[in-house]
Amino acid sequence: MRAPASDLPLVLANASVMRRDVTILDSITLTIAPGPLTILIGPNGSGKTTLLRVAMGLVPLSGGSISWGGRENASPERRAITFQRPAMLRRSACANVRYALRAAGVPRAQRHTRAAELLSMVGLDALGARPARRLSGGEQQRLALARALARDPAVLFLDEPTASLDPYATKAIEDIVQAVSARGVKIVMSTHDLGQAKRLAGDVVMLHRGRLVENTPAAEFFTKPCTEDARKFIAGELLV
Amino acid sequence: MAGEASALELVLTADPALWAIVRLSLLVSLTAVLLAAAIGVPAGAFLALTRFRGREATIVILNALMGLPPVVVGLAVFLLLSRSGPLGSWGLLFTPQAMVIAQTVLVAPIIAALTRQIIEDLWVEYRDELAAMNIGALRRVMTLIWDARFSLVTVLLAGFGRAAAEVGAIIIVGGNIEGFTRTMTTAIALETSKGDLPLAIGLGVVLMSVVVLINALAWGMRRAGERYAG
Numbered sequence: 001m002r003a004p005a006s007d008l009p010l011v012l013a014n015a016s017v018m019r020r021d022v023t024i025l026d027s028i029t030l031t032i033a034p035g036p037l038t039i040l041i042g043p044n045g046s047g048k049t050t051l052l053r054v055a056m057g058l059v060p061l062s063g064g065s066i067s068w069g070g071r072e073n074a075s076p077e078r079r080a081i082t083f084q085r086p087a088m089l090r091r092s093a094c095a096n097v098r099y100a101l102r103a104a105g106v107p108r109a110q111r112h113t114r115a116a117e118l119l120s121m122v123g124l125d126a127l128g129a130r131p132a133r134r135l136s137g138g139e140q141q142r143l144a145l146a147r148a149l150a151r152d153p154a155v156l157f158l159d160e161p162t163a164s165l166d167p168y169a170t171k172a173i174e175d176i177v178q179a180v181s182a183r184g185v186k187i188v189m190s191t192h193d194l195g196q197a198k199r200l201a202g203d204v205v206m207l208h209r210g211r212l213v214e215n216t217p218a219a220e221f222f223t224k225p226c227t228e229d230a231r232k233f234i235a236g237e238l239l240v
Numbered sequence: 241m242a243g244e245a246s247a248l249e250l251v252l253t254a255d256p257a258l259w260a261i262v263r264l265s266l267l268v269s270l271t272a273v274l275l276a277a278a279i280g281v282p283a284g285a286f287l288a289l290t291r292f293r294g295r296e297a298t299i300v301i302l303n304a305l306m307g308l309p310p311v312v313v314g315l316a317v318f319l320l321l322s323r324s325g326p327l328g329s330w331g332l333l334f335t336p337q338a339m340v341i342a343q344t345v346l347v348a349p350i351i352a353a354l355t356r357q358i359i360e361d362l363w364v365e366y367r368d369e370l371a372a373m374n375i376g377a378l379r380r381v382m383t384l385i386w387d388a389r390f391s392l393v394t395v396l397l398a399g400f401g402r403a404a405a406e407v408g409a410i411i412i413v414g415g416n417i418e419g420f421t422r423t424m425t426t427a428i429a430l431e432t433s434k435g436d437l438p439l440a441i442g443l444g445v446v447l448m449s450v451v452v453l454i455n456a457l458a459w460g461m462r463r464a465g466e467r468y469a470g
Contacts, residue, residue, distance in 0.1 A: 103373040
């Protein structure tokens with residue numbers, strides 16, 4: 001049904017993003033390969049969102065290079081993203097998912113069943129007929145996840161999916177994320193919540209002021225961080 | 241108030257001459273709005289989604305054209321369609337078709353300008369999601385128009401209001417010929433100047449009722465639609 005080409009590994013080499021005179025990402029070198037969930041952590045304004053957008057191919061680089069599965073300028077086939085504030089199409093929840101399925105090239109005959117499966121996977125089976133914009137914040141994030149999963153991604157980028165959600169809604173999202181990760185989808189998720197990072201991370205990538213500060217397995221990151229910035233961040237000191 | 245009584249009488253007895261006028265008015269204005277939408281919605285969407293040299297100037301001019309004086313449009317279309325004009329051979333002057341053309345010219349800029357604003361605002365909201373879903377250009381436009389459909393209904397109503405209310409353009413290109421190109425607004429203008437106030441008032445009442453009715457229908461559609469689609 002789909003081209004076997006994967007969007008992984010995702011390779012960034014000295015990737016920089018400048019906007020006017022401001023450096024948003026400063027020479028990031030990073031490889032994202034299949035494996036456990038990667039948490040992208042760092043204070044606000046550290047460049048997490050921009051890095052995810054670059055990785056998705058939505059933001060052009062000012063310098064350096066990026067490739068997906070060895071291809072540069074590859075259109076997003078098997079990668080997907082959810083934004084911190086996802087835009088809901090002015091249709092029902094189910095129609096939002098069907099739209100994403102159609103965009104992903106799923107034949108019409110299969111869309112109905114697939115949409116039901118995806119809604120059920122994110123726990124929205126009872127709300128399929130509801131207008132998407134009437135859903136709560138947590139429900140909208142879960143719908144955005146269902147839309148992203150409609151692309152059958154090899155790699156899924158999540159931009160602070162639980163920011164401004166209550167613990168119950170956060171738990172619901174984290175459960176889905178872990179289930180998706182367990183099925184072999186590579187997940188790169190940004191957060192500034194250390195507790196969440198500890199609960200979910202396989203690897204941790206830490207950004208600070210647009211620079212890559214750490215890129216280590218979670219166990220090491222939390223016990224013996226390599227850099228002073230990471231140590232301070234874990235200790236709960238304010239990184240400024 | 242003998243005048244008002246006979247106006248009411250005309251309406252209640254469904255005077256055939258009156259209803260012919262009402263029918264023609266609706267036919268001309270609704271056709272013009274549909275044609276103007278077919279031109280204005282895609283044009284507005286195109287202007288919202290593309291960047292080219294002179295785009296800003298185009299938007300300013302388009303916005304200014306929303307205030308196009310009907311008599312000027314009437315004059316321009318008159319010159320186009322008159323016997324010695326470039327389209328004189330079509331023989332359309334003083335026909336309902338000429339009135340449709342004039343009102344289409346009048347309404348299309350309104351629909352295009354408002355559509356441009358609505359689609360551009362929605363595009364800002366949808367841009368990243370649609371890019372992430374790798375949506376192509378044509379499908380992107382269709383998505384935005386479809387998702388803006390409830391706001392666009394209001395735009396069509398604004399266009400219809402403009403068309404149904406104007407008299408300057410259609411009286412010039414239609415000629416207000418009894419039984420052929422006479423509409424509610426041209427008849428009101430004529431009857432008032434002739435001093436037949438009952439007919440003028442009757443037509444005025446009908447015109448207002450029709451406009452309210454069409455707006456009520458569109459409002460109901462919009463509310464029902466929003467309940468199901470948000």
